[in-house]
Amino acid sequence: MPLKIYGIRESTCTSRVLTVLAEKGVTDYEFITMGRADMKAPEHLARQPFGKIPAIDDDGFVLSESRAICKYLAKKYAGQGTKLIPDDDDLKGYGLFEQACSYEASYFNHPAESIGFEKLFKGAHGKGPADEELVAQYKSQLEDTLKIYDVILAKHAYLAGDQVSLADLFHLPYGALAKEVGFQTLFDPYPNVKRWFESLEARESWKSVPSIMAFFKRLREAKEEAKE
Numbered sequence: 026m027p028l029k030i031y032g033i034r035e036s037t038c039t040s041r042v043l044t045v046l047a048e049k050g051v052t053d054y055e056f057i058t059m060g061r062a063d064m065k066a067p068e069h070l071a072r073q074p075f076g077k078i079p080a081i082d083d084d085g086f087v088l089s090e091s092r093a094i095c096k097y098l099a100k101k102y103a104g105q106g107t108k109l110i111p112d113d114d115d116l117k118g119y120g121l122f123e124q125a126c127s128y129e130a131s132y133f134n135h136p137a138e139s140i141g142f143e144k145l146f147k148g149a150h151g152k153g154p155a156d157e158e159l160v161a162q163y164k165s166q167l168e169d170t171l172k173i174y175d176v177i178l179a180k181h182a183y184l185a186g187d188q189v190s191l192a193d194l195f196h197l198p199y200g201a202l203a204k205e206v207g208f209q210t211l212f213d214p215y216p217n218v219k220r221w222f223e224s225l226e227a228r229e230s231w232k233s234v235p236s237i238m239a240f241f242k243r244l245r246e247a248k249e250e251a252k253e
């Protein structure tokens with residue numbers, strides 16, 4: 026049975042997984058597009074107890090949480106495409122890789138995702154306008170992180186060393202979104218971060234994934250059409 030991916034292609038967390046599949050050259054999978062009601066249905070809650078996307082079903086093995094799915098796929102398809110995770114016997118490489126994954130989860134994701142929430146998701150879900158005071162706070166938190174990233178990325182090309190890894194790719198969905206919603210020049214004051222992020226955005230894998238902005242544009246157009 027082929028690998029099944031449950032998600033919305035343009036959603037930030039699903040795009041993280043699709044980017045990894047593209048890096049690995051995996052095309053043999055079934056994509057199941059989920060609506061909001063599908064996410065809360067009992068059969069999906071069995072895959073993702075929090076009622077979120079994405080989730081996968083790999084021949085009966087069920088897994089959720091985009092970063093865990095990416096790590097699983099990087100190991101499952103270790104023999105093909107870009108090497109995105111250190112070998113099992115590379116203990117120090119593994120430590121550095123997990124350290125970089127933790128940087129993303131601890132210091133980058135929250136402010137970047139929160140900017141996306143305030144500036145895009147909130148309005149799109151009818152939850153009112155962005156709280157610009159909060160946006161400024163998240164931007165400042167993100168800048169604190171980028172300052173430190175700039176020092177790290179002066180020493181090596183990527184966060185875990187000189188090879189790209191999942192830890193770098195994990196930044197793409199919310200980093201790109203933060204730029205799209207009004208902070209196009211966010212990374213510019215940090216030359217090493219700018220070089221690093223632009224190199225990630227230029228990867229064919231990421232360019233093959235549909236943009237979250239296109240999804241919300243379609244949603245807005247559909248709502249406007251329904252009103253007419």
Ligand SMILES: N[C@@H](CCC(=O)N[C@@H](CS)C(=O)NCC(=O)O)C(=O)O
Nearest residue numbers: 036037038076077078079090091092
């Ligand atoms: N930590 C989770 C986050 C999952 C998540 O928040 N997914 C969003 C889409 S990016 C979602 O399902 N939103 C719909 C909802 O919350 O109802 C992951 O990385 O998979």
